[in-house]
Amino acid sequence: MPEHHTAPLLEVAGLHKHFPIRGGLLTRRTGAVRAVDGVDFSIEAGRSLGLVGESGCGKSTTGRLVARLLEPTGGAVRYRGEDIAHASRRELAPVRAEIQMIFQDPYSSLNPRQTVGTIVGAPLAIRRTGTASARRARVRELLATVGLNPEHYNRFPHEFSGGQRQRIGIARALALEPKLIVADEPVSALDVSIQAQIVNLLQQVQRDLGIAFLFIAHDLAIVRHFSHRVAVMYLGRIVELADRAELYGDPRHPYTKALLSAVPEPDLGTGDGEAQGRNRIRLSGDVPTPVDPPSGCRFRTRCPSAQAICGTTEPPLLPVPTATGQHLVACHFAEPLPAAA
Amino acid sequence: MTTILNEGDSAGTTGAAQGSPVDAAPDPDKGTSRGRLVLRRFVRNKAALVCLALIVVLYFLAFCYPLFTQWTYDQQDYTSFLVPPGGTHWFGTDKIGTDMFAQVMRGLQKSLTIGLLVGIISTSFAALVGTTAGYFLGWTDRSLMWIVDLLLTLPSFLIIAICSPAFRGKTWLIFVGLLAVFQWMITARIVRGMTLTLKEREFVKAAKFMGQPARRIIFKHILPNMASLLIIDATINVGSAVLAETSLSFFGFGVQPPDVSLGTLISDGTESTLTYPWLFFIPAGFLVLFVLSVNFAGDGLRDALDPSSTKGRRKESKRKALGELRKAKFDVQTERRGMPAPQGEGKHR
Numbered sequence: 001m002p003e004h005h006t007a008p009l010l011e012v013a014g015l016h017k018h019f020p021i022r023g024g025l026l027t028r029r030t031g032a033v034r035a036v037d038g039v040d041f042s043i044e045a046g047r048s049l050g051l052v053g054e055s056g057c058g059k060s061t062t063g064r065l066v067a068r069l070l071e072p073t074g075g076a077v078r079y080r081g082e083d084i085a086h087a088s089r090r091e092l093a094p095v096r097a098e099i100q101m102i103f104q105d106p107y108s109s110l111n112p113r114q115t116v117g118t119i120v121g122a123p124l125a126i127r128r129t130g131t132a133s134a135r136r137a138r139v140r141e142l143l144a145t146v147g148l149n150p151e152h153y154n155r156f157p158h159e160f161s162g163g164q165r166q167r168i169g170i171a172r173a174l175a176l177e178p179k180l181i182v183a184d185e186p187v188s189a190l191d192v193s194i195q196a197q198i199v200n201l202l203q204q205v206q207r208d209l210g211i212a213f214l215f216i217a218h219d220l221a222i223v224r225h226f227s228h229r230v231a232v233m234y235l236g237r238i239v240e241l242a243d244r245a246e247l248y249g250d251p252r253h254p255y256t257k258a259l260l261s262a263v264p265e266p267d268l269g270t271g272d273g274e275a276q277g278r279n280r281i282r283l284s285g286d287v288p289t290p291v292d293p294p295s296g297c298r299f300r301t302r303c304p305s306a307q308a309i310c311g312t313t314e315p316p317l318l319p320v321p322t323a324t325g326q327h328l329v330a331c332h333f334a335e336p337l338p339a340a341a
Numbered sequence: 342m343t344t345i346l347n348e349g350d351s352a353g354t355t356g357a358a359q360g361s362p363v364d365a366a367p368d369p370d371k372g373t374s375r376g377r378l379v380l381r382r383f384v385r386n387k388a389a390l391v392c393l394a395l396i397v398v399l400y401f402l403a404f405c406y407p408l409f410t411q412w413t414y415d416q417q418d419y420t421s422f423l424v425p426p427g428g429t430h431w432f433g434t435d436k437i438g439t440d441m442f443a444q445v446m447r448g449l450q451k452s453l454t455i456g457l458l459v460g461i462i463s464t465s466f467a468a469l470v471g472t473t474a475g476y477f478l479g480w481t482d483r484s485l486m487w488i489v490d491l492l493l494t495l496p497s498f499l500i501i502a503i504c505s506p507a508f509r510g511k512t513w514l515i516f517v518g519l520l521a522v523f524q525w526m527i528t529a530r531i532v533r534g535m536t537l538t539l540k541e542r543e544f545v546k547a548a549k550f551m552g553q554p555a556r557r558i559i560f561k562h563i564l565p566n567m568a569s570l571l572i573i574d575a576t577i578n579v580g581s582a583v584l585a586e587t588s589l590s591f592f593g594f595g596v597q598p599p600d601v602s603l604g605t606l607i608s609d610g611t612e613s614t615l616t617y618p619w620l621f622f623i624p625a626g627f628l629v630l631f632v633l634s635v636n637f638a639g640d641g642l643r644d645a646l647d648p649s650s651t652k653g654r655r656k657e658s659k660r661k662a663l664g665e666l667r668k669a670k671f672d673v674q675t676e677r678r679g680m681p682a683p684q685g686e687g688k689h690r
Contacts, residue, residue, distance in 0.1 A: 103547060111544040114375075122553075154378070
């Protein structure tokens with residue numbers, strides 16, 4: 001396999017996933033939920049990309065498409081330059097070892113009838129890596145890596161707390177020494193006090209083992225803490241993609257601005273937090289249905305600065321000039337508007 | 342962070358007991374430690390253990406009864422008709438002078454095997470069909486559920502009556518097959534429904550993601566998680582199979598006189614319940630004993646298999662599984678009578 005050092009580890013181009021809606025007498029296809037509708041991004045080896053957005057914006061579906069739990073309707077998922085978008089189970093087998101997944105709900109992602117050792121060792125057992133005793137030793141090592149006692153090998157998931165269960169899930173994902181981990185809201189089911197521990201563990205794993213991450217979350221603070229680059233999704237499309245510092249420091253898309261302004265900040269006794277230059281942008285209305293998204297720019301129905309052009313032309317995801325790094329925005333008015341900024 | 346939410350009685354001991362031997366000599370098969378654990382949990386449940394022993398004793402008695410008595414099941418003692426239990430005839434005699442002890446033991450031979458086999462066969466068949474339909478969906482599901490619905494609507498006795506000439510005089514084991522064929526459908530529908538739910542759990546998705554073939558996902562992830570329901574269903578089927586066998590015998594095949602089964606003995610003894618009670622109560626008592634033992638042993642197995650079961654939760658999970666079974670069976674019965682089932686199992690998706 002030709003391996004270019006400059007080529008990204010994972011490249012997603014024009015990714016689509018439409019879920020058919022069936023109805024009527026003969027279960028005809030009457031429409032489609034356009035969960036993911038033209039998504040492009042890339043992840044370099046050892047880097048992490050955060051994917052944020054509201055519920056139902058298609059971020060989890062994107063993760064599942066990348067991990068090939070779902071088959072895309074259209075577009076390409078290139079892993080090391082090879083398109084795996086429509087690969088069969090057999091073709092996927094070598095890739096599966098290198099892309100792993102961490103699931104959202106640690107209470108449902110571990111089989112309650114299997115011991116921790118069996119669960120963590122399952123990826124190894126499926127590939128028949130090494131002898132049984134070597135696998136055993138590896139599982140103990142993995143448990144230690146994620147901060148669990150290797151003596152927990154023969155215990156069952158129900159004996160663990162949510163955070164510990166998520167650690168088991170992480171150990172399972174690490175078993176095959178992956179190059180890319182798709183983490184689908186790995187901490188959103190956990191207590192806030194535990195979230196930080198798990199995020200730190202993931203960060204440590206990422207640094208020490210050089211694993212690339214696609215980190216899906218709806219919590220902006222956690223993504224900011226974790227990701228090198230951040231993509232913001234809205235209704236099946238990426239609206240803004242930039243380096244972490246760029247995106248949080250200088251958001252260009254009105255949706256990103258609204259999201260960032262919605263993050264609550266502690267008001268340290270001054271009593272006039274709103275007056276301190278923090279212009280809270282309140283979005284009105286609901287997210288439109290992905291069955292029938294608005295014409296032109298998808299965000300225009302809720303955008304505070306929508307113009308006539310927004311209803312007719314869909315803004316492409318284009319780079320905007322910035323001081324540092326790459327900053328892609330899908331907005332007709334992404335260029336700095338001196339008056340509005 | 343090191344809080345262990347549910348430190349059940351087993352948790353501490355297993356960790357300690359299994360930690361060292363595993364380190365010393367890693368045994369080749371990981372499954373053994375799970376098997377040993379299940380065995381240990383089962384042995385700890387005294388009621389289940391006693392009942393399992395009871396089933397073994399019943400089997401032993403049923404097949405070795407000639408060692409204990411001079412009488413055989415088809416031999417008449419013309420000096421004593423309808424003698425109450427005691428003396429030479431431990432369980433008394435019937436109206437033609439046959440020894441009841443010999444008859445009950447001979448009947449047990451048949452009924453034990455029929456009951457257990459039918460229970461196991463019909464439940465495993467239901468599990469197989471239900472999970473296959475629920476897991477693969479599409480045409481597999483539609484055709485399998487079509488067969489289930491067909492078998493549910495067809496009157497089983499009619500079919501058996503039509504088929505009976507073909508089976509006449511053959512081994513009574515055909516019986517087991519026939520009984521099982523008409524007992525698996527409702528369970529299959531419940532299992533299918535549960536498969537649909539389990540399939541959406543993330544651990545099944547994770548297994549799929551790891552590239553496990555469907556067959557292994559069904560056997561490793563889906564079936565173990567509905568083991569409670571399957572075991573309860575099997576134990577219920579054991580009892581009903583023994584009784585259903587009676588009504589089939591009435592149609593003239595399977596267990597025929599002078600041969601006996603517990604079912605035929607009970608139905609013959611029914612009319613003498615008040616006059617010659619031993620004719621009814623002794624075989625019925627053995628049936629109750631047998632079915633109860635199977636139930637308790639099944640419960641023990643279920644608890645042993647369920648890693649999260651503790652004393653408090655056992656009853657809860659059993660009640661849940663039982664409730665589900667009853668509701669589904671009730672739905673099907675009302676449907677059969679032409680009434681709309683109250684929110685029945687979805688037939689098609």
